[in-house]
Amino acid sequence: MLTAKAIMTAGLALGLAGTARAQADSCTLGCAVEAVLERNPEMAGARYRLDEADSALREAQLKRLPSLAVNSSFTRGDNPVYAFGTLLDQQSFTQANFDIHSLNHPSLVSNFRNSLEIGVPLFTGFELQSFERLGRLGRDAAESGRDRAAQKLRYETTQVFLQVLLQEELARVLAERVEASGSEIESARKLKAKGLVLGSDYYAAQAALGGLKAWQTRSSADLAAARSALAILMGAPSMVKGTLAYKEYPLEREAELADKALQGRPELRQAAFKENMAAIWRRKEGLSLLPKVEAFAALETDTRDFNANPWNRLFGVRAKLALGDPSYLPRRFKAEAAWQASRADARKLRQDVALEVSRAWQGLAGARAAWPIAKDTLDKARQSLELFRPLYREGRQSILEVLRAEEGLARAHAAYLESLYNIHDGRARLLLAAGSLDNAAVREIERGLEAGQ
Structure with missing residues (x-):
């Protein structure tokens, strides 16, 4: 017959084994990003478009052969x-x-x-030269499109990964506050039965506890949604590894980041290649009568x-020699319009990129400035609860004030966690806006999440 000590030992062993297995199955941010890039259909499409562009270039080059x-x-x-x-x-x-x-x-x-x-x-009336140049530019444009898709997916994965960490930590905080508030309500119920607690305060405190429980329920749903989104991106459910912690990311000058984005954003490179392709096609149509x-x-x-x-x-x-080609002028006008449209699209995209960098920079700067305020608010909310509890037990404060302090601490903690989330997400968004959200940038954010463990 198993003794109580043997049962406790077996339970502890199973718990440690489960914890070790969960840690082994957990995935860091870099691991999640790598899995998404490997299996995402958008990346597969970008790779196929690059293969298509390579084939088009080889086709143009081989047209010179007999x-x-x-x-x-x-x-x-x-x-x-x-x-x-x-x-x-x-x-x-x-x-x-x-x-x-x-x-x-x-x-x-x-x-x-x-x-x-x-x-x-x-x-060939310079047609072969035009097709070769179009092939090279098409390949460069496809390569820029692949880089653009990769950076976009890195940000989407980082954002969802951070949401999972945020909701997990918030669920833990709310569970602590609901448990502590429930204990206080239970003690108040006993005191109410003795006539030592006002009924109005008791029921108001119960309403406050109900609000915390409703918040906990919504938070559980948000956590399930975030985990589901990450599983869909990765192709399989996985535990996340990391903790929201403060990291003072470098914040370059906004003008420098804007210049960097205008030089290196894959979308802008792709737009420039397409503009050059439209110019070459325009010239080709002009020479088509040769x-x-x-x-x-x-x-x-x-x-x-x-x-x-x-x-x-x-x-x-x-x-x-084509004489009297009735489609010549319409083709010339069409090529001219396509070239002008590509130039306008490139100008509009440059404006959008500059605006995106500005918003991302202001967002990260605001998150950095808000963090110490959120931290100070959390510390004061903790102090408030620590002061209210002994006063309540001494009969100098009501149970309602204790529950309000519990709720205030929960909201302050949620705001603090959100400020941490905004810092990491803001850094990723700013790097995406600058066109430099590569694997090294993901590792930088991953190290920031590991610092809090």
Whole structure:
């Protein structure tokens, strides 16, 4: 039969094992970001777009190489010129074919023509050069798009990760306040039965406790929602590892960060590449009336029934010049409008980036300034509760004042936790606005969360 000591020992061992397993399964901020970047469909799409751009560039480069084509056709007719030439091509022309009646009224002639042709572009009206430049810019734009998606996902993951930490800590604080308030209410109930506590104060205190419990319920729902959001991003549920703690992040001058953002934001680089692509396309359309020149060589065979397949060789240079192209002017106007639109979009994006940096900078500066106020408020709320409790037990304060102090401490603690959240989130938002939320920046924030453990 198990003794009480054995049961307690087994329970302690199981508890320690569960704690160790939870710690092993927990995930740091860097771990969460890495998991999201690896499996997120937006990143997969960005990688495929980069592969697409690489293929487009290779396609443009390979267009300079000779092209090889096989052509095959079947014709049948009695046109005198066609019949005469076809018989010559088939090398089946005879003396009888010089008959005047036969020349003017030939019989139906069938012909299978097969050819192997190679062509080499000599001049394409600068079209090949334009396509190569478009391919390089398209690849650069796709790479910037991938960087943009990665930074956006790093921030989204960081934000949700911080929300989980915030809600976990808030749930712990509210559980402590509800438990302490419940104990005070229970003692007040006993005193009320003896007539030592006013009924109005007792029921008002119960209402205050109900408010704390309702807040605790909402907080539990918020925690579940934050954990669910993180699990969706990561692809699997995971415990988080870290604690909201104060970290004095560097706060560069706003003007420096704005300049850095205008130089390094992936969206702005992508917009610049697209503007250059529109300019190249505009130039290409303007030169589209230039002739296209190609050297070619061909081996041809003409046969009536495949019993004989005489070969002919043909070499030459051919040029193609579009005259009277009715779509030329509309294409020029369309390319011009696209170029102007890309320039306007780039200017608008630069304004948006400058505004985003300003707001993020002010947000982090405000969070840093609010933290000492929130900390001082929390300390005073603790002192207030510590002063009210002995006065209540001595009968010099009512239970209602104690519950109000408990609620005040809970709200002060929640405001303090929110100030810590705003500091870490503000740092991530500012780095995102500056275009520098890379893996090193994530590790910096992760170290700030580890400092409080």
